[in-house]
């Protein structure tokens with residue numbers, strides 16, 4: 001690796017995401033389906049668990065699948081007080097590609113996302129994305145996607161540790177492939 005890196009203006013797709021199955025700890029997969037209203041689906045090839053979700057959250061090496069059930073409201077007939085409660089809890093599962101790094105959690109949802117991080121962190125020279133002409137005739141230069149990455153990940157003093165963490169994620173990805 002090393003060499004030149006050109007910041008893309010397209011963030012890598014988070015889905016399909018590899019996660020640790022909440023039931024059997026094998027490598028499961030979260031994909032987006034077209035059929036709303038529950039477009040997210042976790043499937044585990046090892047134990048056949050299928051779990052739906054309405055929305056996606058990512059952070060700290062976890063993936064949140066929003067509950068498939070809408071919140072219900074209920075009005076007390078006497079006090080007229082309205083109560084709200086979710087019928088089912090949101091499901092939080094661990095990403096398959098996560099590792100402690102620099103006191104934080106280094107994570108990626110899939111191979112494309114991992115490859116992007118390897119490119120950004122591994123690059124010795126970063127270039128700004130190319131300027132574009134907007135439909136209004138304005139010239140603008142998009143902010144590089146690496147500007148979205150946390151500072152600790154880009155800090156020069158952390159570079160070796162982050163690269164080692166990315167290598168661990170790469171090995172974890174190979175494990176996932178072995179298990180199918």
Ligand SMILES: [Zn+2]
Pocket residue numbers: 021022023024025026028044045046047048049
């Ligand atoms: Zn499973």
